[in-house]
Amino acid sequence: MFSIMKINTTCCILIALSCLALTGCPPIQFSRNVDYDTDFQYGVGNYSTGNGQYESRPLYMDRLEPNDVSSPNRPCVLLVHGGGFDGGSRADEDLLKYADGLTTMGYVCFTMDYRLLDDPPPAPDGFSLIKIEERKGELDIPGLYAAIHAAFVDTKVALRHLRANAAGYGIDPDRIVVMGESAGAFAAIAAAVTDEDDFASDDGFIVPAINNPVVVAKPQGVIDFWGNGDFVLDEFDGDDPPFMVAHGLLDDQFLTFYPSALAIVGRCIDVGIPYNFYTFLDKGHGAWDGESSGKDLTELSLDFLADVIP
Numbered sequence: 001m002f003s004i005m006k007i008n009t010t011c012c013i014l015i016a017l018s019c020l021a022l023t024g025c026p027p028i029q030f031s032r033n034v035d036y037d038t039d040f041q042y043g044v045g046n047y048s049t050g051n052g053q054y055e056s057r058p059l060y061m062d063r064l065e066p067n068d069v070s071s072p073n074r075p076c077v078l079l080v081h082g083g084g085f086d087g088g089s090r091a092d093e094d095l096l097k098y099a100d101g102l103t104t105m106g107y108v109c110f111t112m113d114y115r116l117l118d119d120p121p122p123a124p125d126g127f128s129l130i131k132i133e134e135r136k137g138e139l140d141i142p143g144l145y146a147a148i149h150a151a152f153v154d155t156k157v158a159l160r161h162l163r164a165n166a167a168g169y170g171i172d173p174d175r176i177v178v179m180g181e182s183a184g185a186f187a188a189i190a191a192a193v194t195d196e197d198d199f200a201s202d203d204g205f206i207v208p209a210i211n212n213p214v215v216v217a218k219p220q221g222v223i224d225f226w227g228n229g230d231f232v233l234d235e236f237d238g239d240d241p242p243f244m245v246a247h248g249l250l251d252d253q254f255l256t257f258y259p260s261a262l263a264i265v266g267r268c269i270d271v272g273i274p275y276n277f278y279t280f281l282d283k284g285h286g287a288w289d290g291e292s293s294g295k296d297l298t299e300l301s302l303d304f305l306a307d308v309i310p
Helices: 093-103 130-136 144-164 183-193 230-235 259-271 297-308
Strands: 034-050 053-066 074-080 108-112 171-181 221-225 243-248 275-280
Touching: 034 093, 034 144, 053 093, 053 144, 074 093, 074 144, 074 183, 093 108, 093 297, 108 144, 144 171, 144 183, 171 183, 171 297, 183 221, 183 230, 221 297, 230 259, 243 259, 243 297, 259 275, 275 297
Parallel strands: 074 108, 074 171, 171 221, 221 243, 243 275
Antiparallel strands: 034 053, 053 108
């Protein structure tokens, strides 16, 4: 059953002036029953070459696979790293440790890269986080909106790739959950609640066949670690998949203050989406060591996954 944690809506918000930047770390020591393979191409994206010109380049993901589970229809989790849309990597140490914890329990996990601020990717004219602008003022970070848009597009491309190639990966196309942390959670939430035609491609570009344009992207569940859903709150409806939301009460990172979590859960309540919500009272942003009722993030996630993709 889905649990609802009572939350304290009174919190102190400290104003931060920049997005969090995470850096990738060397691969960790994985569990004995986990195999780690790298550089699976999941699609292509458009990158600027200057003067308004773009070229198509490959997009990659890595796989963590349980070597003691032989079923051809294993449950799958796609993980989207954080980094403020200008950094981070699919090889982030915290992300890999978390993925290892899921994989050792039988889940096939994929960590993906996506286009970032410095690439820079294209975006539709006028694309912006309207609700965030209204609440916090205009964001004067050149290229940020294009990077956010590209992250949404790339996450949907990755989900379509997994579903289209489920047999080859030995995963069940009807048991895929997307997990994101920080900036990655923005994209994970958008992939879970927006229509198939939304963020399906870069503006003005034909979707190539390798990006599987006719395959459904929507996952069976979404795990949000200290993210933000303001940009798609109006897209939530009762047909969207269940949510797990985990957030530190003391989060002071720009765009991911604790009220962002309250807004997501509030919309779930409004439209009837099942959810699990965990507030870590003594934690800020990046609460990888957060606990609730004696369970760590991996254990809480495994409880959620057992409900949504048993």
